[in-house]
Amino acid sequence: METASFDTQKLKNPEISGTGYQNGDQKGFWNVREYVLFRDNHECQHCHGKKKDPALNVHHIESRKTGGNSPSNLITLCETCHNEYHKKINSGKIKGPEDFKLPKRAKPYRDAAFMGIIRWTLLERLKQANPDLEVVNTYGYLTKNKRIELNLAKEHYNDAYCIAGNLNAKPLKQCLYLKKIRRHNRQIHKFNFIKGHKRKNNQAPHMVGGFCLFDKVRYKGQECFITGRRQCGAFTLKTFWGQKIKDGASMKKLILVERTSGYMK
Secondary structure, three states: OEOOOOOHHHHHOOOOOHHHHHOOOOOOOOOHHHHHHHHOOOOOOOOOOOOOOOOEEEEEOOOHHHHOOOHHHEEEEEHHHHHHHHHHHHHOOOOOHHHHOOOOOOOOOHHHHHHHHHHHHHHHHHHHHOOOOOOOOEOHHHHHHHHHHOOOOOOHHHHHHHHHOOOOOOOOOOOOOOEEOOOOOOOOEEEEEEOOOEEEEOOOOOOEOOEOOOOEEEEOOEEEEEEEEOOOOEEEEEOOOOOEEEEEEEHHHEEEEEOOOOEEO
């Protein structure tokens, strides 16, 4: 098993080194709010002072529940713009920050932090689950060195070949690509209310015309996947790599190749 550590500071700033790790962005500030106001020049990032409101608020780009209180999820707004934003989003006039001309939040590093936490636990669980086998830990630089020695291209299957360590094994001429897909649309209702203050259902029926989401089908001789469907029987078709084949393809022209199983392959 190859374990890797992710330097989130290096991901944010590739030039960081030495004592730079001890001097974070928020060093010298009392709290996150003070740092965000300083970072944004004590200026509303929507109107840039045009509304002449001296009161400044720190606004969450994503909700506090999903985005947290990290500086990357915070932005400075004057009180006028802040109230206007929440009034519009509560009334359904806008759907999110991009409709209010606010920048998107910086890329979070939850995945890197999660891998850093779980990697040793995963290694120990593999050892416990396979007491009769030798579970060996290796690192990315060793995999890279083996791959270069064997003059192999940088591909996931070549990395797996080097990580396994059995260099006498003959690789297959074919490679199977798998892509995990979602099972359900977790957003049950549309964001905006319709007449009567009712929320419209956001989930399409599981089966439409005998097909469901991510079924592998053949359309005009080409194999592709259903990535979107409408109740009228029109489907959006894409290849495994995400290239759009047809938007609004009729279900009458589709031939089922393989029913979805949670993976695209």
